Structure formats: structure tokens, C-alpha cells
Amino acid sequence: MSKMMTTLVTIGQAAKQTGLSAKMIRHYEEAGLLKKANRTDAGYRLYNSQQLQQLSFIKQARTLGFSIAQVSSLLDLWRNPQRSSKEVKQLAEQHLDEIKQKVAELQQMQKVLQQLADSCCGDDQPQCAILDGLQK
Amino acid sequence: MSKMMTTLVTIGQAAKQTGLSAKMIRHYEEAGLLKKANRTDAGYRLYNSQQLQQLSFIKQARTLGFSIAQVSSLLDLWRNPQRSSKEVKQLAEQHLDEIKQKVAELQQMQKVLQQLADSCCGDDQPQCAILDGLQK
DNA sequence: GTTGACCTTACCCTGATGGCAAGCTTTAGC
């Protein structure tokens, strides 16, 4: 056993360093993404550099739009030396498909809405192509 | 006063005709989008053709992604003969901007995620560019 | 020793539904 020099930080520091909020970190612990953090005698959570790395990983994955459940799976794969990159890629492509579908839905909305807006003169008269379009 | 022949339907029929669910219709009533529906002696909600038209309007607006609050404003404008199409157009363009921003965010996610997925060979080995990318 | 910054838990709020339960009403079949 080697005695590592570990720098421990409280949740506020961890939040600053990872770009998360303290609330989110507690939430992730509660959700089971992280092992329960060690505490000081006073009950303050303490994080070492490995845990900070895990939190950064979560932050990155959330930024890419992965759900908490997906992040949980990603974390499991990340921590598992027996993983295959195939599993990871499958997860990523599944999420990619979800994103593409959302983009398509939003673009469809955008298209229709843009057409309606373009056909509305936007003056002081009550006649309005947008409302007419919604009525159809 | 002319006595109009009005066809009245219960909430299930209204749901079928508008593509909404009965639950949504009750929710919209609760949220103040619609006047409280008349009831039969037994307490069943009844909808006439004008109310069905309003429900269809709501359905269309929701399909275009307007929030309930925005639909409420749209309904107010729709019902107000003194409206100006300018007000409607402004609301629509505001929503259009929100959609465009969401699309941009999702496309940014998509781009990064696609790059990660492309650089992951997806084989049986543990080495994985996606996990490496998330770790950074 | 006090003040202010930081931490703790617990609870309610968001948006737009879905689901379920318990109970009443109406309709259809026999």
C-alpha cells in the first residue's frame, strides 16, 4: 500500500472545478452515479482528484446531452477495464439518433412556423395569417 | 337571439376529434386556456363546435412547440378582434428564435458526438475514443 | 466572540403530460 498524497476538497470547490453546482453533485450521488463521498467529522463531503475526474466526466457527458441514466451506463463502462469500445459506441450512436430526431422535429416546427411568419404582414390590422394557419 | 342547433360532445369525443387526450383537455381547462366547460347533470363536460375549434387551435399551436403560456397569449389574440397582426407575429418570431437556438445547441452536441463516434473503432477492445474524449 | 461564508438535510417548484385508483353514469346486450 502506497500512501498517496491526496488533495481533498469540499463540495463547493468541487463544483467550481467541474462546472457543476453543489446541488447537482449531491443529486448525482443520490442518483447513484458516484459512490457516497467520504465526510469530515462535521459531515462535509470530501472529494479527491479521482472523484473530481469522475465529476468532470459526468459534466462532459451531460453537456453532450446524455441523460443521467445514460451517463450512469457510460460511467460503468468507463470504470470497467473489460469493456469493449463497441458497447460505448452503441450507446453514443443511440444518443446521436435521439439528437438527430429532435433536430428534425424542431426543424419541421421551424419550417412551418417560418412560413406562417413570412406570410403574416405584421401590421396594425387584425387579419393575421399566423392565426389563420393555426385555425386550419 | 337565434337558437342555434349545436352538437355537443363529451370529452372523449372531443379528444378524438382534436387529436388531444382527455387528460390534456382537462389540463388546458385547469390552466385557464378555455372557459370551464358546461356539464351534464351527471357532471360530464360538454363541448360545442366552437369549443372544438378552440381545442384544435391549441393542438396546432402545441404541435408547433408553443408553450402553454404562449398558447394562452395566442388564444387571447385570436379571440380579440382589436388585435394587430404585429403582436401575433412578434410572439411567433420570439418562439422561432427559441427553436433556432435549440436547434443550434443540438447540432453542436451532434457535431461533437459524431466526431467522437467516428473516432471510436467500436471493436472488442477496451480502448475507446469516446470515453477518452469525455475524460478530457 | 462575532460575522460571514460554507456546509447539511428536507421540502416544494418547474412543464406538460401519463398513469392509476375509486367511484359514478351511460350504453349495449340479453
Next chain:
DNA sequence: GCTAAAGCTTGCCATCAGGGTAAGGTCAAC
């Protein structure tokens, strides 16, 4: 007329990923 099914009612809980607030304990600086 009786019964079963379908339809309606309200009310409460769950979702998802947190934010807000309250009430209280802790720590560091001055």
C-alpha cells in the same frame, strides 16, 4: 330489468434534471 363494459369524474403520484428556500450546524478571519 339486469348486468357488464365503456366512459366520465376527481385526486394523487411520477416523470426529468435540477433550482429555490428554510432552518440549522461548521469553519475561518478579524
